[in-house]
Amino acid sequence: MGRADGWIWLGAALVLAGVVAAAAPRALAPFDPVAQETAQRLRPPLWRDAAGRLRVLGTDHLGRDILSRVVHGARVSLVIALVAVAIAGTLGMAFGLGAGYFRGWVDDVVMRAADVLLALPFILLAIALVAVLGPSVGTIIGVLGVTGWVATARVVRAQTLSLRARDFVAAARGMGAGHGRILFRHLLPNTLGPATVIAALEVGRMILLESALSFLSLGAPPPTPTWGGMLADGRVYLSGAWWLATFPGLAILLTVLGVNLVADRLRERLDPKLAL
Amino acid sequence: MGRYLLRRLAHAGLVLVGVSAVVFGLLQLSGDPAALLLPPDVAADELLRFRRALGFDDPLPVRFGRFLRGAVVGDFGQSLRHGEPAMGLVLERMPATAALALAAMALALGAAVPLGVAAAVRRGSWFDRAAMGAALVGQSMPVFWVGIMLILLFAVWWRWLPAFGTGTPAHLVLPAVTLAGFLVARIARVTRAGMVEALGDDYVRTARAKGLTEAAVVWKHALKNAALPLVTIIGLDLGSLLGGAVITETLFAWPGVGRLAVQAIANRDFPVVQAAVFAFGTIFVAVNLLVDLCYVVLDPRVRAA
Numbered sequence: 001m002g003r004a005d006g007w008i009w010l011g012a013a014l015v016l017a018g019v020v021a022a023a024a025p026r027a028l029a030p031f032d033p034v035a036q037e038t039a040q041r042l043r044p045p046l047w048r049d050a051a052g053r054l055r056v057l058g059t060d061h062l063g064r065d066i067l068s069r070v071v072h073g074a075r076v077s078l079v080i081a082l083v084a085v086a087i088a089g090t091l092g093m094a095f096g097l098g099a100g101y102f103r104g105w106v107d108d109v110v111m112r113a114a115d116v117l118l119a120l121p122f123i124l125l126a127i128a129l130v131a132v133l134g135p136s137v138g139t140i141i142g143v144l145g146v147t148g149w150v151a152t153a154r155v156v157r158a159q160t161l162s163l164r165a166r167d168f169v170a171a172a173r174g175m176g177a178g179h180g181r182i183l184f185r186h187l188l189p190n191t192l193g194p195a196t197v198i199a200a201l202e203v204g205r206m207i208l209l210e211s212a213l214s215f216l217s218l219g220a221p222p223p224t225p226t227w228g229g230m231l232a233d234g235r236v237y238l239s240g241a242w243w244l245a246t247f248p249g250l251a252i253l254l255t256v257l258g259v260n261l262v263a264d265r266l267r268e269r270l271d272p273k274l275a276l
Numbered sequence: 277m278g279r280y281l282l283r284r285l286a287h288a289g290l291v292l293v294g295v296s297a298v299v300f301g302l303l304q305l306s307g308d309p310a311a312l313l314l315p316p317d318v319a320a321d322e323l324l325r326f327r328r329a330l331g332f333d334d335p336l337p338v339r340f341g342r343f344l345r346g347a348v349v350g351d352f353g354q355s356l357r358h359g360e361p362a363m364g365l366v367l368e369r370m371p372a373t374a375a376l377a378l379a380a381m382a383l384a385l386g387a388a389v390p391l392g393v394a395a396a397v398r399r400g401s402w403f404d405r406a407a408m409g410a411a412l413v414g415q416s417m418p419v420f421w422v423g424i425m426l427i428l429l430f431a432v433w434w435r436w437l438p439a440f441g442t443g444t445p446a447h448l449v450l451p452a453v454t455l456a457g458f459l460v461a462r463i464a465r466v467t468r469a470g471m472v473e474a475l476g477d478d479y480v481r482t483a484r485a486k487g488l489t490e491a492a493v494v495w496k497h498a499l500k501n502a503a504l505p506l507v508t509i510i511g512l513d514l515g516s517l518l519g520g521a522v523i524t525e526t527l528f529a530w531p532g533v534g535r536l537a538v539q540a541i542a543n544r545d546f547p548v549v550q551a552a553v554f555a556f557g558t559i560f561v562a563v564n565l566l567v568d569l570c571y572v573v574l575d576p577r578v579r580a581a
Binding site: 007121122127128131204212260 | 287294295297298305312420421424515516520522538557564
């Protein structure tokens, strides 16, 4: 993959589009995403109303403009995914470094905890946690962040295990460096490459998880437009109005695809040997 | 060999204790687990009686000990909604989930393995690039959207297949294809990676040198060796397969454990949620134990280690 350089540009363009939509939705969206117009319910894509306004992707069952809602939906998805990955990545780095460097009981505790998290269907755990704690953007970020560190921890641990046996670590220790200095100055910088690749892949996974949660109405509460929530609405009107469910799904697909294309390229550049 | 087996069993047991701890902790997180187990409009004195009768006032370790003893025999208490044992409800739905997961896995393997092998054999060709590009797109699609689009095409527009429910084999088609689509991309990529590595190995050169047909080299010698990491990945991905089943079952109203769990969460029927999460965790641990044991049988090098 990726030998053709065009793909990385496609990926970067898709990611950029998502970021711009999340950062400045009002600049891109033609209408207010929560404004309901009962006279304009369930209009098909490319509909021009009596006032001459064009509904590029049509309107939903409450007469809200779908393009505007798709654009505004980017914010919730990207903010949740990025913050969750930042939390999960930091935890994963800390756990992985600690487990690989100190070995012994630290290693045992971290790896067994990772095994337990791996054994539970992540989405079911997330649904249950969000349901117990109450759905809000903060809860979702917390749940995804605190449970999503396993991949990073495993990769960082493996990297740390092989690094700690290397001469430069022995040399640092010989010159009197303590655990803290060895961990932060010598080991941490050398694990950043693989950790970045994992983080990039995890952003895509987190967007998918967030949309699954909001699809099951455990996402950011309405009227905040979320891609998963729009899909859930669209499913009800599937037989009469295909555009309700189609476009938010396309938005998820294109955003995640962009992230994955960039992540794939990062892997080739930073760590070609890293397993999928 | 015996020691390895013992160590693996002990490890599996430990992970299950951890799974129980998570399942137990789920209720504690809400602050008052007793309140979650009763209807929301319950009177205060009844709540108090309930707490005392079920020992909710005992210290946490005592309650966890009691929970573990129950978990060992599959006792998670009664469903608040159905008034039946929670684990019984879960086991009742298990065959439907198993049928869906196995059908999806069979479909996914049938599509992904030939795809991955062909891509590896023609490494760098347009076919390889197209197949791996398609796999990347596949990995980027939300399961529930794929399902909705399949319903739109095959049930709403063309009316070839039922959109949801059960009853006939036709009802299994859309959910199984949806869930399989989720697996195809990953299996194809792993197969390709394993085959690329296997095809570069010495024994493949030997096999070619002794005059075997290319088909025999690829499908017998190389694929056999590429299959081992594939089995591991499938075992480790079982968690996401069951997770995908949760969403697929909900979408297609398929009467499996995943849908039961989602409904139980919506009804705040927590004993059933606990039983379902625990059951999925146990299946994951058991299957991966089995995968490890297969390794021992198939690969003598593991036995020595």
